Amino acid sequence: MKKTALFPGSFDPFTKGHHDIVMRGLNLFDEIIIGIGHNTTKKNRYFDIDLMVSKIESLYTGISGVKVVVYNELTSSLAKAHDAQYLLRGLRNTTDFEYENTISQMNRYLNEELETVFLITSPEFAAISSTIIREVHRYGGNVDTFLPYKV
Numbered sequence: 001m002k003k004t005a006l007f008p009g010s011f012d013p014f015t016k017g018h019h020d021i022v023m024r025g026l027n028l029f030d031e032i033i034i035g036i037g038h039n040t041t042k043k044n045r046y047f048d049i050d051l052m053v054s055k056i057e058s059l060y061t062g063i064s065g066v067k068v069v070v071y072n073e074l075t076s077s078l079a080k081a082h083d084a085q086y087l088l089r090g091l092r093n094t095t096d097f098e099y100e101n102t103i104s105q106m107n108r109y110l111n112e113e114l115e116t117v118f119l120i121t122s123p124e125f126a127a128i129s130s131t132i133i134r135e136v137h138r139y140g141g142n143v144d145t146f147l148p149y150k151v
């Protein structure tokens, strides 16, 4: 049976840390769906959603088994719609753990067949955070070294 994992997130922006999780996830799963959560009624993203989709898609051109979708529904429902049996998430530190623990319990409650799989960040990417990258970019700093593509 094909193993499909949904990797959900805001990806605002998608970083080298996220890319590392996808590449390592491909050793475990046949297919990874990168789900960009986007509430279409709230224009609260920093990086344009269409730009992010095209950057991520270009990154995985030629690598089979990676798909990008934008969604505005429960993560557990999106997983069901794509026959994903797993949710893939990354863990950098105890703050991530506290947050991830809560959402994974909730997702399990919403769909008990959905198993969340956590990959611990690679040390070289442990300090990369989308929030910090947005702040640096907002004030004109160069963020290229943290992203697996150019913005």
Ligand code: ADP
Binding pocket: 008, 009, 010, 011, 012, 015, 016, 017, 018, 021, 088, 089, 090, 091, 092, 096, 120, 121, 122, 125, 126, 127, 128, 129, 130
């Ligand atoms: P969310 O908005 O759901 O927190 P993010 O886009 O910030 O989503 O991140 C998606 C997933 O990637 C989360 O599980 C997060 O912990 C993980 N992640 C974020 N940055 C890194 C990193 N540098 N290394 C490994 N995992 C990361």
